[in-house]
Structure formats: C-alpha cells, structure tokens
Amino acid sequence: MTNKTTTIIAKAMALNTIFALGVSAETIFIDNITVFDSTGSDPFVADVIIEKGRFSAIAPELKQPANTTLVNGEGLSLVAGLSDIHVHWTANRSVVATELLRYGVTTATDFHSSPDSYAAKREWHKSHLISPHVAYAARIAPPGGHGADWADERMTRLVASPEEAKKVMEYLDDYQPDVIKVFADGWRYGNPKSDTDISLHALQELTHQAKTRGWPVLTHTVTTDGAKRAALGNVTAIAHAIQDEKATDELAALLVDHSVFYAPTLAVYEMRPDKIASYSPAQIKAGESRQQNSEYNLSLFNEAGVTLALGTDSGIGRTPFGESSVREMELMTNFGVSAKEALIAGTLGSAEALGVGKDRGTIEVGKRADFVLLSGEPWKNISDYRNVSAVYVDGILVVKDGELVGQQGPEIPPATPALAMIDDFEGERGLTQYGTLRRADLDYSFPRSHVLMVEKPGSEKGDHNLSVTIELENKPKPKAGVIFPLSEGSFVPVDASEFSAVAFDINAKPGSYIIAMDAYGGSGTATIDVISGWQKIVVPFDSFTGKKPVNIELLRSIGISVAGSGEESFWLELDNVRFIK
Incomplete structure (x- = not known):
C-alpha cells in the first residue's frame, strides 16, 4: 500500500484534524479499518475507497489513489448508517x-x-x-x-x-x-x-x-x-x-x-x-x-x-430523535435478538423495507457511502453503536465526535413577500391565489365535525365565491371552518408586514365567527359578529390575540371557523379574502 496524495495525513494525527480535512474531499481513503458490512458476513479488516459519494473499493492492502484524503481507521469500526x-x-x-x-x-x-x-x-x-x-x-x-x-x-x-x-x-x-x-x-x-x-x-x-x-x-x-x-x-x-x-x-x-x-x-x-x-x-x-x-x-x-x-x-410520546434509534436496537437485544441481528435490522433490513436496499444499508462496492465510524464492536455489543466518532452521508463528513460538522441551516425557511389577494376564487379550481390547496379546519378527535366547500358563481357575471357548509358534531366544544395556506403545506412563511389587516367579504348565518392567523412561533385569533347579507369585514392585525404575539413576518395560514353546540349547522359564503394596508 502506498500513500501518494496531495493531502498526506499522518496516522498519529488527531481524528478531529483528519475529519476536518476530509469534509469536502471527493475521494476518501480509509486505511486499515474493521468493516462490518451488514451482509451477514463476519467483520474483516480492509482498506476502503470512497469516490463520488459511493464505495468504490473494499479490500485489504489497497493502493491509495492520488489526490485523496486519508483517514486512519486503526482501532475503529466501519458500519452502515x-x-x-x-x-x-x-x-x-x-x-x-x-x-x-x-x-x-x-x-x-x-x-x-x-x-x-x-x-x-x-x-x-x-x-x-x-x-x-x-x-x-x-x-x-x-x-x-x-x-x-x-x-x-x-x-x-x-x-x-x-x-x-x-x-x-x-x-x-x-x-x-x-x-x-x-x-x-x-x-x-x-x-x-x-x-x-x-x-x-x-x-x-x-x-x-x-x-x-x-x-x-x-x-x-x-x-x-x-x-x-x-x-x-x-x-x-x-x-x-x-x-x-x-x-x-x-x-x-x-x-x-x-x-x-x-x-x-x-x-x-x-x-x-x-x-x-x-x-x-x-x-x-x-x-x-x-x-x-x-x-x-x-x-x-x-x-x-x-x-x-x-x-x-x-x-x-417523548421518544427522542436519534437516540431512540440506538435504544431500539438495545431493546431488541434485551428481548432476545442478537446484536448482529439487531444491527442488520437497523441497516440492511430497514433499507430494504424502504425499497432502497440496492442503494444503501450495507458496506459494498457501488453502494451509497452512508456510514459510521465508531469504537467498539456493535455486532457483539449493540450499545457500542453509541461510540460514534464520525458520520458520513453520501461520503461527506456530517458529524464528528457527536457534534455536527458545519453550520446547520435555519430552523425555518426565510419568508417570502405576502401577496395582497389570498383567495378570490377565480383561479384554478380548489387553489388559492398562492397556488395552495384550501383545507378544512376540523376539531380534534372523533367524532369529527364536517365541512363542505364548493366554488359557485357569484351575483355578477364571471364572479365566483366559496360556499361553505358546516355541520358540528355532538361533542364538547365542536369547531370547524376553512383554512387558506399561504404556501404549500404551510411550510414556507410569508412576510405580511407591509399590510395592517385581513379583510374579506362574507354572507353567512348570523353569529360569531373566529378568524385565525397561524405563524411560526405562535397563533392568534379574533372574533367577529356577522349579520344577515353580504358585508365587508376588516380585522386589524393588532386585534389578534394568543399565548404569544403573532409574528406577521412569519405567517403560515389564515382561517375562518365557527364554534357552537353539537349538531348545530352553519353556512357561509366568502369572497376576496385578502391583506390590506
């Protein structure tokens, strides 16, 4: 085995230096590491070459290609993610x-x-x-x-x-x-x-x-x-x-x-x-x-x-992300499954269940280089999977010594500017002006209240509005209505700070209705009283209240709903749901 490379990393160097240099490398050479490949074979010592995010060679005494990053695998084990x-x-x-x-x-x-x-x-x-x-x-x-x-x-x-x-x-x-x-x-x-x-x-x-x-x-x-x-x-x-x-x-x-x-x-x-x-x-x-x-x-x-x-x-149920995946394998072994079987279940078994077993889940040539370097032998003692030194996804180092490598992205996407018109019911059937699917706002747990939404012609030629019929179920505090997402799945927020209120035209069964704004960080509601006949309603942003102030710069959806008694019915017609300045 030779060590010809533009980046020569001595075996004696600390792992953190090795991993830091390996983050952006296209080709990685892992030297003298114990491989558990999840195919059912016994562990073996080998050199491993990773190119373009996939395992390209796995064998003893490989020749290190030029222009690669060397990772010292001595004393470590390589297992699939x-x-x-x-x-x-x-x-x-x-x-x-x-x-x-x-x-x-x-x-x-x-x-x-x-x-x-x-x-x-x-x-x-x-x-x-x-x-x-x-x-x-x-x-x-x-x-x-x-x-x-x-x-x-x-x-x-x-x-x-x-x-x-x-x-x-x-x-x-x-x-x-x-x-x-x-x-x-x-x-x-x-x-x-x-x-x-x-x-x-x-x-x-x-x-x-x-x-x-x-x-x-x-x-x-x-x-x-x-x-x-x-x-x-x-x-x-x-x-x-x-x-x-x-x-x-x-x-x-x-x-x-x-x-x-x-x-x-x-x-x-x-x-x-x-x-x-x-x-x-x-x-x-x-x-x-x-x-x-x-x-x-x-x-x-x-x-x-x-x-x-x-x-x-x-x-x-307070089941933590990540840690519970390792705990799951430990519980399997507590219940009679061998450590080797549990590790294969968490790697190859799960990959095959998801239909991607030919792409990942084992350490084999051609497979995606999603893997973990750790100390110990988790195929004998499954808790050794907790001794993670490094995690790679597509051959790129993402975790070193338990911490993420690099700066993680924001917790929420950046907001896009809000459009003034939310829904005038004149666009593609079923879609708001934001290109989103209207949703029913339904109370939690069974029996659930019912909402029927139908676009229908308005009083003027070519005009349409939304007709909503609501049947409240016989349950404590029934509630139902319609939600207008401001992005697909309400995932990307919108910034409505250039506006000051929500407005809409409504013709409905007289009574009190709830207007809701949902935003990242908190939601708020305001109550309006509706009388007979069409009327224009304006609800200023500062009239919405909730446990936390509604962040107008991170809005996700607008909703209109009604709460009442069990088996009570409501109807409403909506048009020109919009933000106004």
Missing part, C-alpha cells in the same frame, strides 16, 4: 435532522407531512440543511381510523374501498411520496373506545396500486388480527409492535410467506421513569403486559425467519 422507518418530524426540521445524524441515522421516514409540502421540504433539505436522506410517507387511514383524528384529508387521505384506494393513489401521483403509511389498526391499547380498522379488500388494493408505482407500504398494525390482515394485504412492513396478545406460529409463518418486514417500535413503548411518572398503577400494569407480549412476539417472529427492521415512532 441506520435507517429509521418510523419517524414523525414533530419538531423544527433542522433540529430533527441534527439529532438523527448525531446518532448515526442516515435515512429516516417522515410520517408527519402532507403531500402538498413534499416539494418545498425536499428542496429545503437539499439546499439548506445538513440532513439524512428523508423518505416522505403519504398517510392513509379508514374513515374513523387512527391517524385520521387530526388535520384534514390533505394530511391523511381516507380509504374505505378498493375504488377509493385507486383514486387516492391517482391523487398522490402528483406528489410522488417515497412510501405509503396506512393506519390499518384501530385498537387503542386496551382503551374501551377503539378506532376503525381498514378492510382487507381496501388494503389489498392500496398495496397493489402502491407497488405498481414502486412505493413500499408500511402499516400501523398493533394486533394479531391486524398482523394477519397486513400479511394477506401484502404490505411491505409492519411498523409497530404486535402487542394485544401472544402471536401464534401460524401468524409468524404467514408473515414469512408474505415477506412482511417487522419493525417492533419498542422504544416508544418502553416504560421509562420519565414517561410513566404520571401513569396510574393500572396503566403501568397494562403497559408492562403489552411489552411482555411485544417481547414474546419479537422472539417468535425472529426465530421463524421474519425479516426485522428498525422503527422508533420518534417524535411521539
């Missing part, structure tokens, strides 16, 4: 990206974004963030199903039949999700009130339509009956623990026969002291019982040959 197939991006994206990378997660799903926000978020990650690869998941649930109890159908599409499954997939063609997330099970962990399960024939059509498009289907499945339905529905992976009861050998065999991956999400259910501090004794007992079922079923499925993957449900 983790893929977490169950992540909810519930915090600012720069924060989530940083935490995932710090723990060696180089690919993660996003289960918390509406399809109309994918394009803006993909561009934001590409252009502004130091980030893992993100697989955007389109959310689908049956009516009344888990996952459909918040936001509207722009966030979670509803499917109850094969015909609806086909229509939803055609709708998603415009947005190109990376995976499909189906909230297939309605069981709520022993609570007396359960949500709706998806039907087998609807699930089968969903998976058929998705797989013809190359989209893996992951399901929220938590029961043995649901696991059987998932297998017969030909889903790609179950992304939750089966924990209502102990599974049977027949169920395990069915999962194997249908090649269903299993990601048990043990971390979100772990009975940690900080999580159970407010639990009653009965809740603690029930949670411990469910985890016992999770342990039994994981061992059963693993021994039967079900392929394991890694998912955490991080972002939900």
Whole structure:
C-alpha cells in the first residue's frame, strides 16, 4: 500500500484534524479499518475507497489513489448508517435532522407531512440543511381510523374501498411520496373506545396500486388480527409492535410467506421513569403486559425467519430523535435478538423495507457511502453503536465526535413577500391565489365535525365565491371552518408586514365567527359578529390575540371557523379574502 496524495495525513494525527480535512474531499481513503458490512458476513479488516459519494473499493492492502484524503481507521469500526422507518418530524426540521445524524441515522421516514409540502421540504433539505436522506410517507387511514383524528384529508387521505384506494393513489401521483403509511389498526391499547380498522379488500388494493408505482407500504398494525390482515394485504412492513396478545406460529409463518418486514417500535413503548411518572398503577400494569407480549412476539417472529427492521415512532410520546434509534436496537437485544441481528435490522433490513436496499444499508462496492465510524464492536455489543466518532452521508463528513460538522441551516425557511389577494376564487379550481390547496379546519378527535366547500358563481357575471357548509358534531366544544395556506403545506412563511389587516367579504348565518392567523412561533385569533347579507369585514392585525404575539413576518395560514353546540349547522359564503394596508 502506498500513500501518494496531495493531502498526506499522518496516522498519529488527531481524528478531529483528519475529519476536518476530509469534509469536502471527493475521494476518501480509509486505511486499515474493521468493516462490518451488514451482509451477514463476519467483520474483516480492509482498506476502503470512497469516490463520488459511493464505495468504490473494499479490500485489504489497497493502493491509495492520488489526490485523496486519508483517514486512519486503526482501532475503529466501519458500519452502515441506520435507517429509521418510523419517524414523525414533530419538531423544527433542522433540529430533527441534527439529532438523527448525531446518532448515526442516515435515512429516516417522515410520517408527519402532507403531500402538498413534499416539494418545498425536499428542496429545503437539499439546499439548506445538513440532513439524512428523508423518505416522505403519504398517510392513509379508514374513515374513523387512527391517524385520521387530526388535520384534514390533505394530511391523511381516507380509504374505505378498493375504488377509493385507486383514486387516492391517482391523487398522490402528483406528489410522488417515497412510501405509503396506512393506519390499518384501530385498537387503542386496551382503551374501551377503539378506532376503525381498514378492510382487507381496501388494503389489498392500496398495496397493489402502491407497488405498481414502486412505493413500499408500511402499516400501523398493533394486533394479531391486524398482523394477519397486513400479511394477506401484502404490505411491505409492519411498523409497530404486535402487542394485544401472544402471536401464534401460524401468524409468524404467514408473515414469512408474505415477506412482511417487522419493525417492533419498542422504544416508544418502553416504560421509562420519565414517561410513566404520571401513569396510574393500572396503566403501568397494562403497559408492562403489552411489552411482555411485544417481547414474546419479537422472539417468535425472529426465530421463524421474519425479516426485522428498525422503527422508533420518534417524535411521539417523548421518544427522542436519534437516540431512540440506538435504544431500539438495545431493546431488541434485551428481548432476545442478537446484536448482529439487531444491527442488520437497523441497516440492511430497514433499507430494504424502504425499497432502497440496492442503494444503501450495507458496506459494498457501488453502494451509497452512508456510514459510521465508531469504537467498539456493535455486532457483539449493540450499545457500542453509541461510540460514534464520525458520520458520513453520501461520503461527506456530517458529524464528528457527536457534534455536527458545519453550520446547520435555519430552523425555518426565510419568508417570502405576502401577496395582497389570498383567495378570490377565480383561479384554478380548489387553489388559492398562492397556488395552495384550501383545507378544512376540523376539531380534534372523533367524532369529527364536517365541512363542505364548493366554488359557485357569484351575483355578477364571471364572479365566483366559496360556499361553505358546516355541520358540528355532538361533542364538547365542536369547531370547524376553512383554512387558506399561504404556501404549500404551510411550510414556507410569508412576510405580511407591509399590510395592517385581513379583510374579506362574507354572507353567512348570523353569529360569531373566529378568524385565525397561524405563524411560526405562535397563533392568534379574533372574533367577529356577522349579520344577515353580504358585508365587508376588516380585522386589524393588532386585534389578534394568543399565548404569544403573532409574528406577521412569519405567517403560515389564515382561517375562518365557527364554534357552537353539537349538531348545530352553519353556512357561509366568502369572497376576496385578502391583506390590506
């Protein structure tokens, strides 16, 4: 082996110097490192060459090419980066990206974004963030199903039949999700009130339509009956623990026969002291019982040959980003999975579940150079994965000694100037003047109130307005209305500081209506009284109140809604929703 290079780095130099010099290198030569390649082979010592973001050579005693950066691998191990197939991006994206990378997660799903926000978020990650690869998941649930109890159908599409499954997939063609997330099970962990399960024939059509498009289907499945339905529905992976009861050998065999991956999400259910501090004794007992079922079923499925993957449900239930991905593998080993099996589940298994196993997840020539350098042998002691020295994504150093390399991008995108006209209902059907999809503003939890929006001709020729019908459900404090996003998915804010008020024309059932402004950092509302007939309403910005002042320079959406009594009906017509000076 020779060391011809324009940048010669002595083996005795500190790792931080080596990594700092390697950040922008196109070609990296890692010398004399122990490689665990996640293919099932035993670890081996080799030299590794990375060119243009991919592994180009892996073998002992390689000749170092000219013009490369040398990384001393002696005493270190090289393993593939983790893929977490169950992540909810519930915090600012720069924060989530940083935490995932710090723990060696180089690919993660996003289960918390509406399809109309994918394009803006993909561009934001590409252009502004130091980030893992993100697989955007389109959310689908049956009516009344888990996952459909918040936001509207722009966030979670509803499917109850094969015909609806086909229509939803055609709708998603415009947005190109990376995976499909189906909230297939309605069981709520022993609570007396359960949500709706998806039907087998609807699930089968969903998976058929998705797989013809190359989209893996992951399901929220938590029961043995649901696991059987998932297998017969030909889903790609179950992304939750089966924990209502102990599974049977027949169920395990069915999962194997249908090649269903299993990601048990043990971390979100772990009975940690900080999580159970407010639990009653009965809740603690029930949670411990469910985890016992999770342990039994994981061992059963693993021994039967079900392929394991890694998912955490991080972002939900105080399950931290990044750290929980490593904790998930530790819990797997606590429940009888070997360290080697857990590590392969978190790398190759998860990559294959996401349909990218040919691109990443192992240390092989031609694969994407998403990898971690660490001290220890995590294939023997999985907790050694915590000893991260460096994390690389596409062959670029992104984490060194637990800290991000370089300056992370802003927590939120910069605002664009606000347009005066928000929606005059004269443009492309269903779109505001901002080019965004109007949304229904629905109350949380079942039963949910109903909103019907229809564009219709106005009193003057060529004029149109929006007709809104609202049926409030019989529940405490029902509320519903319409939201006008100011960017796709309300992701990129707008700066409305050159204006002083929101204005609109309204003809509605007389009563009090709520005007809302949502912004990064806080939201505010104002109440107006509407009388019979068309009238022009002006709501000054300074009349909006909330827990925090509304930042007019970071606005995300404007909404108009009504609160009332259960089973009460309202109607309203809107025109020329706008900002005024």
